[in-house]
Amino acid sequence: MAKYIMSFSQKTSNDKNMTDKKPELSDAMKKKLEPRKFTKNPILGTKFTIAVSSAKGGVGKSTFATNLALALKQIGCKVGLLDADIYGPSIPKMFDINEKPKSDGQTLTPITKYDIQCMSIGFLADQQTPMIWRGPMVTSAIKTFTQKVGWKDLDFIIVDMPPGTGDTQLTFSQEIKMDGAIIVSTPQEVALLDVKRGIKMFDKLGVKILGLVDNMSYFTGDDGKKYKIFGEGGVKRTAEEFEKEFLGEIPINPEVGKCGDEGKPIVEANPEHEISKIYLDFARKIKSTYL
Numbered sequence: 001m002a003k004y005i006m007s008f009s010q011k012t013s014n015d016k017n018m019t020d021k022k023p024e025l026s027d028a029m030k031k032k033l034e035p036r037k038f039t040k041n042p043i044l045g046t047k048f049t050i051a052v053s054s055a056k057g058g059v060g061k062s063t064f065a066t067n068l069a070l071a072l073k074q075i076g077c078k079v080g081l082l083d084a085d086i087y088g089p090s091i092p093k094m095f096d097i098n099e100k101p102k103s104d105g106q107t108l109t110p111i112t113k114y115d116i117q118c119m120s121i122g123f124l125a126d127q128q129t130p131m132i133w134r135g136p137m138v139t140s141a142i143k144t145f146t147q148k149v150g151w152k153d154l155d156f157i158i159v160d161m162p163p164g165t166g167d168t169q170l171t172f173s174q175e176i177k178m179d180g181a182i183i184v185s186t187p188q189e190v191a192l193l194d195v196k197r198g199i200k201m202f203d204k205l206g207v208k209i210l211g212l213v214d215n216m217s218y219f220t221g222d223d224g225k226k227y228k229i230f231g232e233g234g235v236k237r238t239a240e241e242f243e244k245e246f247l248g249e250i251p252i253n254p255e256v257g258k259c260g261d262e263g264k265p266i267v268e269a270n271p272e273h274e275i276s277k278i279y280l281d282f283a284r285k286i287k288s289t290y291l
């Protein structure tokens with residue numbers, strides 16, 4: 001056995017000596033090995049592109065993205081909503097859109113609902129059909145949605161990102177001019193771990209993080225008391241740890257879920273609701289940052 005190991009290590013050290021002599025690379029090969037440089041293209045037809053993201057699933061990204069889009073519209077902005085969640089699109093359900101976008105063979109026309117221009121892979125495929133796609137297909141769908149959709153005269157496109165730190169986030173960060181990202185989280189430690197990964201990803205890829213939102217931070221009981229069932233202050237602490245702005249809290253309110261399920265988000269269904277007013281505050285903050 002020892003003889004075998006000796007001869008094996010001798011062999012590998014001989015191999016190492018062989019590979020130590022690096023072959024001269026041709027100029028063409030050197031060029032091929034250079035890190036790829038990306039050009040960041042703006043989304044045509046819009047002034048500012050804002051991502052709503054969180055590396056964690058189910059924390060309320062789509063709920064936030066739809067309501068923020070509607071709140072921005074309510075304060076006079078022209079808004080588009082791009083559902084970038086290829087594997088689990090939510091916008092068709094949350095906006096109750098069942099039609100397919102028209103195409104002239106070159107450009108897809110976004111579907112306008114509640115005065116918001118919308119695009120989602122869910123408009124093109126049957127709602128119950130799973131998208132069983134590899135990364136390059138996802139990248140190609142995102143390029144279509146950003147470069148081949150007839151977005152018109154928009155102040156903002158709100159991009160509803162999928163969970164994770166994968167192909168979609170990479171394509172947007174490297175190849176699209178992103179003007180900012182809002183990170184949504186719930187206060188549980190398990191969500192915050194993913195959020196920290198998401199913050200580091202955007203920092204590394206040079207996307208400005210506008211701030212963190214604490215969604216489902218508490219619910220108010222019939223006794224009027226606030227119950228912080230998922231823990232307290234975790235999102236704010238994470239914002240401080242990474243020197244990002246803490247944008248605020250959104251409590252748990254069953255009306256939020258009900259409105260989303262019925263295809264008319266709360267800001268559209270009931271603009272006077274206390275939760276709608278919170279979204280309007282976020283929208284004013286975003287508007288004053290950019291316009």
Ligand SMILES: Nc1ncnc2c1ncn2[C@@H]1O[C@H](COP(=O)(O)OP(=O)(O)OP(=O)(O)O)[C@@H](O)[C@H]1O
Nearest residue numbers: 057058059060061062063163251252253256257260
């Ligand atoms: N503040 C809130 N109060 C009550 N329910 C909420 C609140 N925010 C989100 N929800 C509900 O939580 C569920 C998950 O929300 P949503 O689909 O927006 O999350 P997501 O992060 O986009 O999920 P995914 O990762 O699957 O895309 C939905 O049923 C939604 O209605």
